[in-house]
Amino acid sequence: MTTTTPRTPGPASGAAPAWRRVLAQTGFETRAVLRNGEQLLVTIVLPVMVLLGLTRTSVVEIDTGGWDRIDFVTPGVLALACVSTAFTSQAIATAFDRRNGVLRLLATTPLGRGGLLAGKLLGVLAVEVVQVVVVGAVALALGWQPAAGGILAAVGVGLLGTACFTALALLLAGTLRAEGVLALANLVLVLLVVGGGLLVPPGQLPGPLEHVATFLPSGALGEAMRGALLGTGVPALALVVLAAWTALLAWAAARFFRWQ
Amino acid sequence: MPTSIAPSGADGATPPARPAEDPRSGSVGPSSGAAAPGAAVHVRGLVKRYDGRDVVAGLDLVADAGAVTAVLGPNGAGKTTTVECCEGLRSPDGGSVRVLGLDPVADARALRPRVGVMLQDGGLPTGARAGEVLRHVASMYADPRDVGELGERLGLGSFARTTVRRLSGGQRQRLSLAAAVVGRPEVVFLDEPSAGMDPQSRHAVWDLVRELRDEGTAVVLTTHLMDEAEDLADRVHVVDHGRVIASGSVPELLSPDAQDDRTLRFDAAAGLDVAAVAAALDAATPGGPGAWVVTEPQPGSYVVAGPAGPRALAALTAWLADHDVLASRLTVGRRTLEDVFLDLTGRHLR
Numbered sequence: 001m002t003t004t005t006p007r008t009p010g011p012a013s014g015a016a017p018a019w020r021r022v023l024a025q026t027g028f029e030t031r032a033v034l035r036n037g038e039q040l041l042v043t044i045v046l047p048v049m050v051l052l053g054l055t056r057t058s059v060v061e062i063d064t065g066g067w068d069r070i071d072f073v074t075p076g077v078l079a080l081a082c083v084s085t086a087f088t089s090q091a092i093a094t095a096f097d098r099r100n101g102v103l104r105l106l107a108t109t110p111l112g113r114g115g116l117l118a119g120k121l122l123g124v125l126a127v128e129v130v131q132v133v134v135v136g137a138v139a140l141a142l143g144w145q146p147a148a149g150g151i152l153a154a155v156g157v158g159l160l161g162t163a164c165f166t167a168l169a170l171l172l173a174g175t176l177r178a179e180g181v182l183a184l185a186n187l188v189l190v191l192l193v194v195g196g197g198l199l200v201p202p203g204q205l206p207g208p209l210e211h212v213a214t215f216l217p218s219g220a221l222g223e224a225m226r227g228a229l230l231g232t233g234v235p236a237l238a239l240v241v242l243a244a245w246t247a248l249l250a251w252a253a254a255r256f257f258r259w260q
Numbered sequence: 261m262p263t264s265i266a267p268s269g270a271d272g273a274t275p276p277a278r279p280a281e282d283p284r285s286g287s288v289g290p291s292s293g294a295a296a297p298g299a300a301v302h303v304r305g306l307v308k309r310y311d312g313r314d315v316v317a318g319l320d321l322v323a324d325a326g327a328v329t330a331v332l333g334p335n336g337a338g339k340t341t342t343v344e345c346c347e348g349l350r351s352p353d354g355g356s357v358r359v360l361g362l363d364p365v366a367d368a369r370a371l372r373p374r375v376g377v378m379l380q381d382g383g384l385p386t387g388a389r390a391g392e393v394l395r396h397v398a399s400m401y402a403d404p405r406d407v408g409e410l411g412e413r414l415g416l417g418s419f420a421r422t423t424v425r426r427l428s429g430g431q432r433q434r435l436s437l438a439a440a441v442v443g444r445p446e447v448v449f450l451d452e453p454s455a456g457m458d459p460q461s462r463h464a465v466w467d468l469v470r471e472l473r474d475e476g477t478a479v480v481l482t483t484h485l486m487d488e489a490e491d492l493a494d495r496v497h498v499v500d501h502g503r504v505i506a507s508g509s510v511p512e513l514l515s516p517d518a519q520d521d522r523t524l525r526f527d528a529a530a531g532l533d534v535a536a537v538a539a540a541l542d543a544a545t546p547g548g549p550g551a552w553v554v555t556e557p558q559p560g561s562y563v564v565a566g567p568a569g570p571r572a573l574a575a576l577t578a579w580l581a582d583h584d585v586l587a588s589r590l591t592v593g594r595r596t597l598e599d600v601f602l603d604l605t606g607r608h609l610r
Binding site: 014015016017020021024025028031032035036096097100101102103104105106107108109110111112259260 | 347348349368369372373374375377379381382383384385386387388392396397399400401402403439443444
């Protein structure tokens with residue numbers, strides 16, 4: 001008869017500690033985004049251009065309600081940055097990783113599916129830190145004066161928005177073809193920017209769009225971010241809408257995501 | 261000179277136990293139903309359906325530690341699905357799969373550090389550099405192999421700084437193999453490991469596979485390449501239509517009745533007088549008239565069946581010399597694995 005290699009049994013024999021695996025995946029995911037030209041375009045260049053376009057030109061009319069234009073616009077741009085990374089960039093990256101078998105291969109290493117997911121989420125947050133630094137620096141240079149008391153609330157809103165849009169990203173990436181996700185993720189970003197209440201408050205959108213955007217996660221994220229950073233307080237309705245979307249999308253992603 | 265890959269554990273540790281029995285002593289025919297509690301991989305009655313169609317239909321398979329086990333079969337035979345069930349990537353619809361005594365799906369956490377996987381479609385992140393991918397996979401393990409040394413073994417150095425997207429098929433395969441073994445696994449699953457490789461790469465891969473085997477690793481590889489199975493495998497499971505239709509060592513599969521394999525084959529000018537050849541052989545060997553049957557199944561390709569031996573060979577070549585016929589090829593007895601495979605699975609395209 002044959003014998004197998006004698007090894008100390010146990011769940012983690014041979015694996016690196018879980019925190020190290022997740023950290024390694026986080027670094028890998030973050031570098032992948034920051035190295036990829038198209039991803040940088042969507043996550044860094046686009047928000048900065050929107051910020052400059054809305055503050056230094058008058059191409060788009062926004063009623064700032066008496067606030068300084070830079071103070072009114074910057075929270076919306078940060079919300080856009082959050083969506084571009086958590087949703088567009090993540091959806092595309094995950095869809096192609098899924099098509100190329102990367103998700104399956106990593107699932108066979110000690111990282112596992114849980115570690116992969118954790119690494120992706122932390123990778124999104126790491127990219128967002130870079131975005132906040134870049135967008136924040138540009139905004140401050142343009143005279144942005146955020147409400148100091150609302151910064152903590154803004155961080156919380158950002159985390160909730162990240163959870164919500166990452167769930168949406170995984171739902172698309174885990175159910176549709178990679179090419180479809182590529183097209184859809186960019187299209188949705190454009191639609192949310194134009195009419196989703198991210199930059200322009202839902203109340204200023206024409207006709208029925210006002211009511212639609214109020215109940216979209218994008219409108220809720222934009223309103224919550226503006227409330228926090230303008231110092232007027234985060235609207236409860238926005239928080240409820242965002243939390244409800246997060247719960248729904250997380251459930252759907254967990255339910256419908258296909259690894260292969 | 262290639263450096264040896266150290267066995268798992270610290271230097272100087274006791275090498276992994278080798279099978280006490282020669283792994284080549286397998287049985288021919290549908291794999292033995294005998295329980296194999298020590299087997300590294302033990303699949304019994306595996307069933308997997310896609311859209312109501314049985315892709316794997318009651319497959320049995322055993323792979324031992326310290327042995328290379330080839331799963332050989334035509335495209336669509338169910339090879340990949342079978343190894344994916346062993347890797348925990350698919351849940352079986354029936355039967356049981358045990359890897360190192362554990363269930364690949366339920367005990368995935370315990371198995372992942374001990375099992376290395378090379379997927380058929382690679383599964384490499386396309387945007388990262390080759391060296392970075394290997395280092396990243398290595399970082400998932402507590403005590404990975406030396407990445408530089410492994411890279412040297414497989415010739416990854418020349419493209420370590422190239423992004424995966426720009427690698428050739430063979431380069432990707434070598435990187436995938438490196439990623440599969442970097443964690444010092446006890447069991448490695450290699451799905452079509454040398455597909456798309458040039459001959460040099462194939463031999464580098466085969467050398468590494470042999471070395472893994474000698475260190476006590478259970479290597480399971482799927483292939484439809486006869487020479488790969490023939491050169492590498494200690495045991496071959498021939499799979500077709502989701503079942504194992506034959507298994508055993510290569511010599512066993514090649515000549516199930518080695519004592520009775522009495523065939524000479526030769527290629528020469530078409531239209532030779534086969535009756536005269538048979539008569540010449542009858543006269544030269546002790547079997548008497550009718551002991552030899554000579555046929556020409558394809559023009560110019562002859563099969564000479566009878567009590568083959570040195571005398572018969574001499575008589576055949578003498579007859580050819582007398583008739584001024586030059587044989588361009590002459591083989592004695594041995595079938596190739598390809599002959600066996602085609603006999604078992606049929607010659608029609610699928």
